[in-house]
Amino acid sequence: MTILETSFFSRDTAVVAQQLLGKQLVHQINGTLLSGIIVETEAYAHANDPASHAYRRKTTRNYAMFGDVGHSYVYFIYGNCYCFNVVAYDETSPAGAVLIRALQPLRGIEWMQSKRSKEKIRDLTTGPGKLTQALGITKEHNGQKLHEDTGLYLLEEQAIESFDIVAAPRVGIREGLDKLWRFSIKNHPFVSR
């Protein structure tokens, strides 16, 4: 098994968003291994993207989006949930991140069921706030290194052999709807909505 390295994330944000599909997100917590296959992502850029948290400037909330690629950006939203992003952008941009929107649960499913208080596998990780709760990811993980084994990392191996990618407008935003930066594995049952 190989952990994705920093060069993977120093490319165009929308390209990385597509390349993350089919990869495996892993979190080890108190000796329990939790993981899932990424089946849905969204790209958020910089000054060209009014939907992005990094649209205006660097603040105490969004600074991780301007930081090292291959690190995490975790934020709290709607008083309910955490959203997990991977910082990724190329040399033409000062910021960017990929929001992980849905997973297919792979390992540690019983732990996830208990954490989510839900039995159905489909209720565990089909949404950005659900999957952070299922994997035990909180704001403590903001800015954390993902390209080494720190307990939270991404595995290179494609867990799915081959698939088509669907591009669509992003969810839950008012501006930037012209960009087709929501990516998902075609016809995958664990895509949200």
Place this chain on the structure above:
DNA sequence: CACCCGATTATCT
């Protein structure tokens, strides 16, 4: 310091 609002979810009907 007050006001506003959001990259969502759960829980109804």
Place this chain on the structure above:
DNA sequence: GATAATCGGGTGT
């Protein structure tokens, strides 16, 4: 399908 819950950050006074 509609709506309430809920809270931290950003903005301006």
